[in-house]
Structure formats: structure tokens, C-alpha cells
Amino acid sequence: MGRLFVVEIPDVEEKNIYTCANCEEENDQDFPFTHIALEDDRQYYRPGPPFWSYSDNCIFSEVINTLMLSESERQRIYYGWYIVKEVQCVRCCQVLGTYYITSINPNFSYIERNFLLYEEALNRWDHGIRVPV
Structure with a gap:
């Protein structure tokens, strides 16, 4: 399996990033938190299945x-x-x-290999300033 380590996004104050809300709560410093994703990796899909119950959540490709x-x-x-x-x-x-590995229904295959992250589990940072997700 190997050793686990935390990857930090370089020049974080110049980017829009998402961090783990729980790690941020436990950390009394401004940075570093556990970086989870970049805004550039966020996906936007039309409303509808399979996201009706997840309309406020974030979908990422990476x-x-x-x-x-x-x-x-x-x-x-x-x-x-x-x-x-x-x-x-x-x-x-x-x-x-x-993480959606595969869909049994081929009509919903567009969600395969994407991450649906819960809005309440993330914090969003816009160029070093925390903003609502």
C-alpha cells in the first residue's frame, strides 16, 4: 500500500481551492489545511438524475x-x-x-469516475479568503 502523505497545492493564495472543513475546524492557523480540490476541477451538470438530492453538492473530476x-x-x-x-x-x-465508479444505466454514464463531495464537508477559499461554498 505505501505511506500516506498530504499534498499541498502551491501558491494557494493565488487560486480557488476547496479544503476539508473538519481539518480546518481543528487547525487554528490560516494555512495549511487539507487541500482537497481546485475550482478548475469542478464539474457542472444540468439538474436531474442522479443529482436531484445533491443539487447543492460539488462534483469534481479530480x-x-x-x-x-x-x-x-x-x-x-x-x-x-x-x-x-x-x-x-x-x-x-x-x-x-x-466516488462514482460505474453506472448500471448507460444514460447516466457521464457521472462515472467523478467525485460527488458534500457541501458541508468542504470550505472554499478564493485567493486566500474563505467564502461560502
């Missing part, structure tokens, strides 16, 4: 400093079945969201 230790599981989300894994923060092991 994340860093995360673990997927749980077993893959088959989950029914509204109109389809998906094979998913739980995504956790590498530093505090807080559940951040879900």
Missing part, C-alpha cells in the same frame, strides 16, 4: 488528499443503480462524499 478505503457497493440513487465508494479525508478520515 481530488487530492483523499482515501477510498471502503468496499465498492451497489447503491440505488433515484432512477439508477451505481457502483460507488466512500471518499474520506487523508488527514482526519472524515467522510467527504462519494
Whole structure:
């Protein structure tokens, strides 16, 4: 398996990033927190399945400093079945969201290999200033 380590995004005060809200709560410094994703990696899809219940959540094509230790599981989300894994923060092991491995329904294959992260598990930083997600 190997050694786990935390990756820091360089020049963080010049970028829009997302951090783990739990790590930030436990840390009394401004930086570094556990960097999770860049705004550039966020995906925007039209409203509809499989995101009706997740309309306020964040979908990313790439994340860093995360673990997927749980077993893959088959989950029914509204109109389809998906094979998913739980995504956790590498530093505090807080559940951040879900990784969509595959969709049983080919109509929803666009979500495959994307991360759906819960809005309440993230904090957003815009050029070093914390802003609402």
C-alpha cells in the first residue's frame, strides 16, 4: 500500500481551492489545511438524475488528499443503480462524499469516475479568503 502523505497545492493564495472543513475546524492557523480540490476541477451538470438530492453538492473530476478505503457497493440513487465508494479525508478520515465508479444505466454514464463531495464537508477559499461554498 505505501505511506500516506498530504499534498499541498502551491501558491494557494493565488487560486480557488476547496479544503476539508473538519481539518480546518481543528487547525487554528490560516494555512495549511487539507487541500482537497481546485475550482478548475469542478464539474457542472444540468439538474436531474442522479443529482436531484445533491443539487447543492460539488462534483469534481479530480481530488487530492483523499482515501477510498471502503468496499465498492451497489447503491440505488433515484432512477439508477451505481457502483460507488466512500471518499474520506487523508488527514482526519472524515467522510467527504462519494466516488462514482460505474453506472448500471448507460444514460447516466457521464457521472462515472467523478467525485460527488458534500457541501458541508468542504470550505472554499478564493485567493486566500474563505467564502461560502
